[in-house]
Amino acid sequence: MMSGLCHCKIGPSILNADLSCLASESQKMLDNGADYLHLDVMDGHFVPNLTFGAPLVQCLRKHIPHAFFDLHMMVAQPEKWVKDMAEAGADQYTFHLEATSDPESLIKQIREAGMKVGIGIKPNTPVEDVLPFVDKVDMVLIMTVEPGFGGQKFMSNMMPKVKCLREKYPRLDIEVDGGVGLSTIEEVAKAGANMIVSGSAIVKSSDPKSVIDQLRAAVNKWAIKESPP
Numbered sequence: 001m002m003s004g005l006c007h008c009k010i011g012p013s014i015l016n017a018d019l020s021c022l023a024s025e026s027q028k029m030l031d032n033g034a035d036y037l038h039l040d041v042m043d044g045h046f047v048p049n050l051t052f053g054a055p056l057v058q059c060l061r062k063h064i065p066h067a068f069f070d071l072h073m074m075v076a077q078p079e080k081w082v083k084d085m086a087e088a089g090a091d092q093y094t095f096h097l098e099a100t101s102d103p104e105s106l107i108k109q110i111r112e113a114g115m116k117v118g119i120g121i122k123p124n125t126p127v128e129d130v131l132p133f134v135d136k137v138d139m140v141l142i143m144t145v146e147p148g149f150g151g152q153k154f155m156s157n158m159m160p161k162v163k164c165l166r167e168k169y170p171r172l173d174i175e176v177d178g179g180v181g182l183s184t185i186e187e188v189a190k191a192g193a194n195m196i197v198s199g200s201a202i203v204k205s206s207d208p209k210s211v212i213d214q215l216r217a218a219v220n221k222w223a224i225k226e227s228p229p
């Protein structure tokens with residue numbers, strides 16, 4: 001198995017950065033080759049940790065006008081924050097399937113607010129649960145740690161979920177998040193993920209550009225190439 005007919009994109013998670021300098025830390029990631037920013041929103045209910053909400057996203061947007069913001073919404077009521085996040089400048093709203101009883105109308109609500117739609121599943125949620133919604137979303141996120149904290153150990157046993165999705169959907173954007181770095185990227189790339197969230201491995205490195213370049217090279221090595229006409 002290998003990544004599909006879609007581009008590799010590297011999205012640093014800034015959770016483990018110096019959050020007192022969020023704008024400059026984010027800009028540093030972009031200057032070092034990041035394709036997008038993965039912003040982890042936690043509400044202390046869906047996950048046992050608390051981060052930030054729309055006011056911070058709005059401030060960051062003023063400093064970073066052009067980058068793609070992927071909002072990873074680890075919140076118990078994802079319906080509640082769609083409008084605020086859209087107005088704050090989010091480009092993609094990635095909600096957790098486990099957090100909603102009506103994914104279809106949430107997807108519609110996100111689209112109507114003008115954002116792209118991501119749908120994520122936690123480690124204990126089977127990939128089959130997300131299949132009915134894949135055609136309606138822009139991206140599927142397979143969590144490779146229990147959501148809540150950066151710096152956790154990558155769960156290899158999530159790779160069959162990625163493989164299953166890639167086999168069925170060669171063009172789907174498949175994101176992985178949690179414990180992804182230089183020692184785990186090969187597995188992730190082989191399984192077929194093309195959107196790579198990486199927090200501590202990039203943010204804590206003295207050479208983030210080199211880490212981003214190496215992550216990208218591993219994904220591209222396994223990418224399916226479009227055959228010439």
Ligand SMILES: O=C(CO)[C@@H](O)[C@H](O)COP(=O)(O)O
Nearest residue numbers: 147148150151178179199200
């Ligand atoms: O959503 C989450 C954690 O819940 C992630 O985005 C992590 O913040 C990624 O950090 P590392 O595991 O790569 O350090």
Ligand SMILES: [Fe+2]
Nearest residue numbers: 013040072177
């Ligand atoms: Fe995340």
